[in-house]
Amino acid sequence: MAFTPRTPRVVAARRLQRRRDRDATGRFLAEGPQAVREALARPGVVTELFGTPTALDRHPELAAAAAHADVPVSEVTDDGLAALAETVAPQGLVAVCRHLDVSLEQALSGAPRLVAVLAEIRDPGNAGTVLRTADAAGAGAVIFAGDAVDPYNGKCVRASAGSLFHVDVVRAPDPVTVVDALRAAGLSIFATTGYGDSDLDDMTDYGRLVGPTAWLFGSEAHGLPEELTAAADARVRVPLYGRAESLNLAAAAAVCLYASARAQR
Amino acid sequence: MAFTPRTPRVVAARRLQRRRDRDATGRFLAEGPQAVREALARPGVVTELFGTPTALDRHPELAAAAAHADVPVSEVTDDGLAALAETVAPQGLVAVCRHLDVSLEQALSGAPRLVAVLAEIRDPGNAGTVLRTADAAGAGAVIFAGDAVDPYNGKCVRASAGSLFHVDVVRAPDPVTVVDALRAAGLSIFATTGYGDSDLDDMTDYGRLVGPTAWLFGSEAHGLPEELTAAADARVRVPLYGRAESLNLAAAAAVCLYASARAQR
Structure with missing residues (x-):
């Protein structure tokens, strides 16, 4: 029955x-x-x-x-x-x-060349979408850092469209520890911010996206915590060619992650 | 009072x-x-x-x-x-x-080098987000074609984050007429589809994104109408480097529009 x-x-x-x-x-x-x-x-x-x-x-x-x-x-x-x-x-x-998240050490033991860090991102739809985009761009790990949304939130699972089951998902309460561990593993750390002093196109032209890279993404409302932008190797802005003041998180993450994927081909 | x-x-x-x-x-x-x-x-x-x-x-x-x-x-x-x-x-x-939409002729008279066509996209949040991303990438016009959402829908206006007021917005009931007019105005027409035979990275490498370009985007649920993919100059897929089956609309549009913006610098 x-x-x-x-x-x-x-x-x-x-x-x-x-x-x-x-x-x-x-x-x-x-x-x-x-x-x-x-x-x-x-x-x-x-x-x-x-x-x-x-x-x-x-x-x-x-x-x-x-x-x-x-x-x-x-x-x-x-x-x-x-x-x-x-x-x-x-x-x-x-x-x-x-639950299928792995430890940070375990994720880094696979020597991922592309990593997305969702720092304090509370919106489950945004987090799941970036997880999906990171998977599409070939990221080996996606790290939910700090007070981020639960990756197993139903809306996040659905927005990930299966990618939650494809990449190494990590939950790490302290984002600064994450940055230290990523750097120790040989990745460059790039913080995305509308106020960054490095332009994504310039980073591409100068070959800075060719090596293993971790991208830090913050929430749409609050951006990245100051301590994280300070801890990164570069603060990168996506160029705005038109009159929009900014991109939304999903679009900015797609542009950055695909710039890396293309540079790393 | x-x-x-x-x-x-x-x-x-x-x-x-x-x-x-x-x-x-x-x-x-x-x-x-x-x-x-x-x-x-x-x-x-x-x-x-x-x-x-x-x-x-x-x-x-x-x-x-x-x-x-x-x-x-x-x-x-x-x-x-x-x-x-x-x-x-x-x-x-x-x-x-x-209402501030202009006719297709008026939008084309400005000789835009980058145009986004939202074909039959019904979801107002998606449409507004792509409008915002198109503005950020420097598009001169965004065309709501066929049975697309009303650009003045409140959710679309909010998702556009002001970009509705920045670019030429066009409403055109017949998408095929739009493609003809865009081609007559000298733009290359690229249809985005997960099943496209042209890879976006190859298009970039071969210099096909350098000239004036119109991108056709369809709904997440149904994709582009067959007649539109057939009418385009190329059917382009965003490469999937990982195991995700697809990107969502906002992410795919961001990657395509920014590939054009970078190629056209």
Whole structure:
């Protein structure tokens, strides 16, 4: 019989919509077939899969992959699914996943040539979008530093469009320690700020983007903390060719990360 | 005496939150000091300014600019302002503005070297963000083509962060006519699509971004209409260096527009 919103396992999983319960259990929710597929591709991440009968019929390969990995698959009613999902059209599938962030040391042991640091970024949609863009640009690690949003926030997971499962995600409470560790690992540290004294085009022309690089991004509202812009090797502004006063975070991050990706080809 | 939500002029202005009334009157609302400042910088655009006494005190230069332009300035109560504003924290100012889009011919008469075409993009936040990014990259015109969002939608105006008042905005119902006109004006037409056969880095390396260029962007959900990708001079994909399946619209547009801006320096 299909689980309902009152079935204890559904009630327990639903609690993972709250950060407190994610932190306490080390679990989070990923919804929709794309996210579930990416999560199942990482061994040991998915601990339970909920799906409506219709969705499980439509995606037999996902149900099979779950079964093959000894992940329990539970049918839920439409109401049960709606209770687990945060979006209006979740396409019938929600997976309970283990947190998969790694330590900073572990991420750096892979010698990533491109790293994005989200410093004190609170908006989950912005954070997830930059995570997705960093993955697209070939970044090996994305670091949620300081008082940043929980990477397992549902909106962040959805905005990442699967990239949460592709790159090494790190959570580091102290951003300055992060900068020290990145520098010790041989990366150049570039802080993005509208008031930077280095122009991104000049940095490209002078070959400064060719080596391993970590980009520091701050929140749209507050920018980067002063101590971080001071600690960086350069303070970089994206050139404004027109009359806009600034770019939004997602656009600025895309331009910087792709400038690095192109320079590192 | 300050206007309230029931004052007829406030009631009339509030109706501009609806597209039907914007279309019928040729007016729209811009809220917050930044947008009001940019709107006032364009002669003849603002027809009325509403502000709380606190906000008008805080921005005496805006009240003075309005008075200097013979724009009526009306004090509103906090409730009156809340009725006019669509955001929770509108910072006390809302301007009624005249539509300012120009014809395609007029926009092309300025011989823009960079143009962004938003084809059938329905999401106002995405459209406004691309408008802002296009302005930052130095685009001379942004064309809302086909069944695209109303550029005067409040969310689009806010996401544009003032750029709606900086560049030539065009509304054109038929995207194919737009492509023909752009080509006749000497611009290369590049359609962005994840399935494009031309790589953006190759286009850059081969010098194809140096001349006047129009970029066609489609919606995240549906991409570009087939007839538009077929009509373009090249179908361009942003390279994916990592494992992400795609970029979101704002990020892809930023990478393409800035590749052009850099090539055209």
